[in-house]
Amino acid sequence: MPELPEVEVVRTGLEPCLVGRRIESVTCHRTGLRYPLPDMASLHGCLITAVRRRSKYLLIELSDERVLVWHLGMTGQFHVLHKDVPAGKHEHVRINLDNDTSLRYRDARRFGYAGLLAAGEQATHPWFAALGPEPLGDAFDGACLSSRCRGRKAPIKTVIMDAHVVVGVGNIYAAESLFRAGIHPARAAGAVSAARLERLATCIRAVLGEAICAGGSTISDFVRADGRPGYFAHAFQVYGRTGLPCFVCGGAIKRIQQSGRSSFYCSHCQH
């Protein structure tokens, strides 16, 4: 289910387990996930030098300057386990390291995907070239959001979920951010005032930051690299709370469909 906070939590969990380790072998239990897997055998002998993140992509950097890029899709999980632990259900890839552990990739729905990029290729690769700013970085603020909402008739919720506008805001955190900012999810993005977009940008940053601190949100199957769950789901104000009372005004939380996805909001608190 990962949105940006979940991917960041996975990254911080993997970093100490992977950096400085050498890859001894790779086992793939299938040839592709959403797309065909890259040449995983070529990872043999590589040293892992860093584990970074851009948007919802995990970037595993290698000593030969290549980068193993991995997107978790909706149900992808990484675990670092002892090499003798047998493959679990839906384990598709296993990367054996030089300390008797192995990195396992599990993904029930197989919406995840991976790529192996050469040095310098990342900036121009289609997965990265058109991405908007990181929501927690310096480049994202109210002015940035305003400029990208100007003239747009699409609902504000679909605009903040558009990775060309800002990366990492998925269905859950879009709903939570809009609630906190008091903005109705169906309002046309171009019709939201600059002052309210400023507030929304602040709320997006706050919600994502708090979610990372809480270890992400565990909806159904998100777990961290060490198998522990995240705790941010306990802090949801609107997501998944259809019919339950709003914590602010007591009114019933509503659910609508937008672009085929569920949106949750309080009609009294959000306009």
Next chain:
DNA sequence: CTGAAGACCTGCCTGC
């Protein structure tokens, strides 16, 4: 061009 909807794949929950 913009925005909406469909496709990808599996598991889980609900209701009959």
Next chain:
DNA sequence: TGCAGGCAGGTCTTCA
């Protein structure tokens, strides 16, 4: 108990 139907995190592609 069994089964059909609806629903789910993300992104890319297609269609109007």
